[in-house]
Amino acid sequence: MIRVFRHYISTAFLSLSLLETVIFASAFQAGNLLRFKETSDIVQTSFFIPSAIFAVIMLVCMTGMGLYQRNQGWKTAAIVLRLTGAFLLGTIAMSLVFYALPDLFIGRGILGFSLLFAFAGTAILRAIFYRFADADKLKRRILIYGVGKKAQQLIDLQDNEGHDHLDIVGCIPMGDEQQVIQQGSLINLDIPLIEFVNLQDIDEIVVAPDDRRGGLPVDDLLDCKISGYEVIDALTFYERESGVIKIDSLYPSWLVFSDGFKAGNTKNLTKRAFDIFSSLLILFFTWPIMLIAAGFIWAENGFSGPIFYTQIRVGAHWRLFNVMKFRSMRVDAEKNGAQWAQKNDARVTPVGRIIRKTRIDELPQIINVLKGDMSFVGPRPERPEFVDQVATSIPFYSERHRVKPGITGWAQLCYPYSASEDDAARKLEYDLYYVKNYSLFLDMLILLQTTEVILWGLSLIHISEPTRQAEIS
Numbered sequence: 001m002i003r004v005f006r007h008y009i010s011t012a013f014l015s016l017s018l019l020e021t022v023i024f025a026s027a028f029q030a031g032n033l034l035r036f037k038e039t040s041d042i043v044q045t046s047f048f049i050p051s052a053i054f055a056v057i058m059l060v061c062m063t064g065m066g067l068y069q070r071n072q073g074w075k076t077a078a079i080v081l082r083l084t085g086a087f088l089l090g091t092i093a094m095s096l097v098f099y100a101l102p103d104l105f106i107g108r109g110i111l112g113f114s115l116l117f118a119f120a121g122t123a124i125l126r127a128i129f130y131r132f133a134d135a136d137k138l139k140r141r142i143l144i145y146g147v148g149k150k151a152q153q154l155i156d157l158q159d160n161e162g163h164d165h166l167d168i169v170g171c172i173p174m175g176d177e178q179q180v181i182q183q184g185s186l187i188n189l190d191i192p193l194i195e196f197v198n199l200q201d202i203d204e205i206v207v208a209p210d211d212r213r214g215g216l217p218v219d220d221l222l223d224c225k226i227s228g229y230e231v232i233d234a235l236t237f238y239e240r241e242s243g244v245i246k247i248d249s250l251y252p253s254w255l256v257f258s259d260g261f262k263a264g265n266t267k268n269l270t271k272r273a274f275d276i277f278s279s280l281l282i283l284f285f286t287w288p289i290m291l292i293a294a295g296f297i298w299a300e301n302g303f304s305g306p307i308f309y310t311q312i313r314v315g316a317h318w319r320l321f322n323v324m325k326f327r328s329m330r331v332d333a334e335k336n337g338a339q340w341a342q343k344n345d346a347r348v349t350p351v352g353r354i355i356r357k358t359r360i361d362e363l364p365q366i367i368n369v370l371k372g373d374m375s376f377v378g379p380r381p382e383r384p385e386f387v388d389q390v391a392t393s394i395p396f397y398s399e400r401h402r403v404k405p406g407i408t409g410w411a412q413l414c415y416p417y418s419a420s421e422d423d424a425a426r427k428l429e430y431d432l433y434y435v436k437n438y439s440l441f442l443d444m445l446i447l448l449q450t451t452e453v454i455l456w457g458l459s460l461i462h463i464s465e466p467t468r469q470a471e472i473s
Helices: 011-035 048-064 076-100 108-132 149-159 193-199 218-226 234-242 252-257 265-300 350-357 360-371 384-391 397-402 410-414 421-437 440-456
Strands: 002-004 007-009 140-145 166-172 204-207 230-233 308-314 320-326 375-377 406-408
Touching: 011 048, 011 108, 048 076, 048 108, 048 440, 076 108, 140 149, 149 166, 149 234, 193 218, 204 218, 204 234, 218 230, 230 234, 265 320, 265 350, 265 360, 265 375, 265 440, 308 384, 320 360, 350 360, 360 406, 375 440, 384 397, 384 421, 397 421, 406 440, 410 421, 410 440
Parallel strands: 140 166, 140 204, 204 230, 375 406
Antiparallel strands: 002 007, 308 320
């Protein structure tokens, strides 16, 4: 893993993206050779600009289809489907580029062979990558200091889908800590720690005791650190591997001394410019969809009743504002008062179920973004009633309101349907990660990944329907 703008990226998939960039950048030259391989009519022209445009477009499409996400799994059918979708989007985008910039047009024959070369090259590279990427020699060997609940959480993480790159060698007990892990994971050192680390080819030591009051083996850990081995705490490890900040292990001093939570006028202006540009771009492409959705909502209610609804939500720095959405529940959805929405909620209308699945119901919030009440990317805005309810029982919950709420966000991509305080706590772990690490890079990544939810009605990281709060029409 490496960190790009404080967001961790898999080095394996980063290397894969670089190799695929080479394939995309050389596609037009290869297409030219394939098109005229039996003649002497090879086009003598520069393909630099169209090749660069094609490479950028394909990287965006591949990212949007989740093809650089380790968490997607490696099932052949899913990969082929995503790869096909990426190339279809890339073909459409290149056609629009040639239409807008006819001087760059290179001919249908060369374009066809170029796409064929790029698809075949990418498919072969992917086949090789998925064949060998899970080999034991590519796994990151982890040694854990601690044998309690936190150590068990890390062992459980290794067994989750998307973490096959981890190889936890074992756990070393600390003092009188109560053992929770299985006996087979226990390591009783009879040699100095640095010797064990060298012999076992350890890549990283994770310090994860349930209670640090018994003291840490500082000298041994310092010896390993200065010798070039990674030594990190469990919270940082979990943040890197899962994109969350575990609130059940979180303590204020970690937040104080960890990096992140950076702000500044330049950063704020950049995010605001990104919000405006993204909103106008999405509005340009989705206004016909919004018009159709409005027509269906109106017709479903007998050509009467509201198409939109507004609701008071909590924004940045706890400022209240009215959020705007397409109505997806019955008009009388809250006749019994405010309540958490449930998965397969009976109050959701047939049209509402469709627009929720595809996130179309969120599109009117573009107006909130343009007004400055929301960002395009950020934690979902919650109702004041629910904020007051959960803020007293969930630690650090108020910290999610340090930034503007968003139409889409890290938690919406990473966590299933939320219908309880416990779910709100789990989603808070993703929201805190975003608040701590947000940047233009992370916003673009979330926006690209949200594309898949809209196009396929699926989530990128095991998401079902996104969080929905009860509506007031």
